[in-house]
Amino acid sequence: MTRKAAIIGGGVIGGGWAARFLLNGWDVAVFDPDPEARRKIEAVLDNARRALPALYDKALPAEGTLSYHDDLAAAVTGADWVQESVPERLALKHRVHGEISRAADALAVIGSSTSGFKPSELTAEGAKVIVAHPFNPVYLLPLVELVGEPTLCDRAAALLREVGMYPLTLRKEIDAHIADRLLEAVWRESLWLVKDGVATTEEIDEAIRMGFGLRWAQMGLFETYRIAGGEAGMAHFMAQFGPALDWPWSKLTDVPEFTPELVKLIAGQSDAQSGHLSIRELERLRDDNLVGMLRALRKSGSGAGGTINAHEAGLPDPAPVDLPVTVDRVIPQSWTDYNGHMNEAHYVEVSCQATDRFMEMIGADAAYVAAGGSYFTVENHVRYLAEMTAGARVKVTTQVLDGRGKKMHLFHRLLMEDGTLSATVETLLLHVDMTTRRSAPPSAQVAARLEGFAAAHAALPVPDGVGRPVGQRR
């Protein structure tokens, strides 16, 4: 059955939650009395639709149904998850949580996006709410801090994993949870640096993103310092770095006064730094960078790359039709080039994914490769027939031309959503023994399955383009 999320309070955070659920196939019901809420949520959804599917090499489930409601109870009824993202005023939150509790199913998770309040404060009037604190952009960053009653947190964590997120359940409640405490520390120190004229906002940003920011996107603080400690280990590192705690390095013992002058100074520097780009442009730049970096992290599976890999493994493989559909995916922005369409190399990347999936279907999967057998590509003939652009959904069908002996001769058709044939890839592979790295026959089981496909496809006409050299038309 399709799951349902209720989003109470729109804006950037509420909209991000809506996008995360909707693009993972949930129905989403929004309640927000702000007349601008619909416009704001649609803007977040526009961004999310161009970014989130591009993280994966499989298509996400079909989008759920999005609805807007004037009545909180109507939005909440039947929801598996109710997420409150209203302004940070405790009395307001208490009132909204009360209304949600009266309308929600008994088993629904009620999460609050609060960064400032602890569960003991939120539940003071009896609502069974937990903290579920996400990070902007919610549709791309996996982290959600969960704080509250353990069985509720466990139920919430399971649902969050279903939509590709990384739940981090806190051992104790604490003001501002974990990440915002660290952010607050950096924020205070940065305000001092600007106020004292040591650095501008732009210089501080460069000091972060040219150095430790890159480290922290893939390992955190402690693992990075573990490396710095070298073979002597973490205790050695602490012995070196620890004494700095006593040095007068930081103004953190004090807090800068929050004057209009300070606000003006910061805002003015920020305009000088980023004012040439609109917020929308900045958001898309950020999202494109995040998608590119997250896709890079998928290679090692570190951090958020591992979260995406785990989520993708649970996504359904395309259902076979006449010819097996071996790929069903969306084209990421990072695959386009200066001609404004998908670069030629990525057509081959998609073709390679089709070959990999077909290999799985005949039993030449990761375990088979680990056991010493694989196929190596020896020749590809690619015909580029129609341009494909970022965000396009592509399916690949795979036809077996020959599957005798060591040979696997395949014909992939890259099809756009409207059925247009975008490219064909005729690919010839040879089975190899991975110990000698020379050609050798496949296992009997793989051979039989491949021959089964070859026999089933033998009656199909030879596809247009096969058996012809480059540049020769029929």
Add this chain to the structure above:
Amino acid sequence: MTRKAAIIGGGVIGGGWAARFLLNGWDVAVFDPDPEARRKIEAVLDNARRALPALYDKALPAEGTLSYHDDLAAAVTGADWVQESVPERLALKHRVHGEISRAADALAVIGSSTSGFKPSELTAEGAKVIVAHPFNPVYLLPLVELVGEPTLCDRAAALLREVGMYPLTLRKEIDAHIADRLLEAVWRESLWLVKDGVATTEEIDEAIRMGFGLRWAQMGLFETYRIAGGEAGMAHFMAQFGPALDWPWSKLTDVPEFTPELVKLIAGQSDAQSGHLSIRELERLRDDNLVGMLRALRKSGSGAGGTINAHEAGLPDPAPVDLPVTVDRVIPQSWTDYNGHMNEAHYVEVSCQATDRFMEMIGADAAYVAAGGSYFTVENHVRYLAEMTAGARVKVTTQVLDGRGKKMHLFHRLLMEDGTLSATVETLLLHVDMTTRRSAPPSAQVAARLEGFAAAHAALPVPDGVGRPVGQRR
């Protein structure tokens, strides 16, 4: 003339500096009395050689000469840059800077890797030293904080840009410069969180790398918050977030006591988190992640991606021989697949880079594309002849088969360093009018240059593999 760097004090930081200079073609002379210094520096160089060249789509200059010296003066003589990375004891630094000053050329930059001392402390005994504070791994992270006498900092900044780094010159000296102040703030807060049992070291690392760490690798603190403020801008964001400065969120007003128990707690948690990987394995995982993320950032040019793009633009294009050499580069680790060799799609990526370079050579460059003309690939025939692995250097030669009218028919040979032919790509492109996205003749100038190459190559034999369908042998 080849530049020379003297590295005074090896270890991870000194070794990182040595690698950064050496792999950018500088001669490097090392002085370190530690008998282990040579082994430590070679270990860093091993890591650097597999990571740094993989950032670029062109080959770096040939490595300079590395030498080790028992005598500081011998190492320093004739150096353009002398980098001191000895332990953080001021008296030791004063002594070493004195020795360096007596031996160094008058125009040499003398930089100190110190994170703790200010220039006014370092220069107290008259040495003309500046702070040049790098970040580990020095061979991959571009940031260097420069602090000190402005003309010295300017000279240092120019040299650092030559080796692909990002110099950030501070407006005022301050304890711990910029980045380490921010790191120190996070470190203190993290120690509290572990000590108080709110989170383990692993949970804190996840709170960073699953969320804000990803944001900070590509935008910093202020640009990220500018986006959070939305259309209302930075002042609006501060109005929302600013009051938190008065909340009791943080223990930053106090510092945890640095007891043996705290060290044991942190070291034990770090072992549980990362103890299954050796430091060497962690370093390589980190480097592979950084290379992948940095390559992703090259797409938008944000942050360190822009620094790499700028550095690469200054690297020499391959010198033409008989056939033009259109690519000369190293294969990154991220291009390999489960078969342990370069994935088939990246052969086409290399071929595409060869085509792009050849287009530049005939005048169909970025300006030409911007003015509305380009070539689209319509067909590729790839023959995979020999496996290529991560770290391999590959050159591509390009032969013109046909250059008449709208057609550009090329034959790329991918050659390994020992001359082995790894792959051939026969590629057919058509010139297009970017406004109609239909085929159209190229400009007269581009046509003439292409025909010039075609005429020069007309006498060459037709390459093996041309004009044959997939699977057909000669």
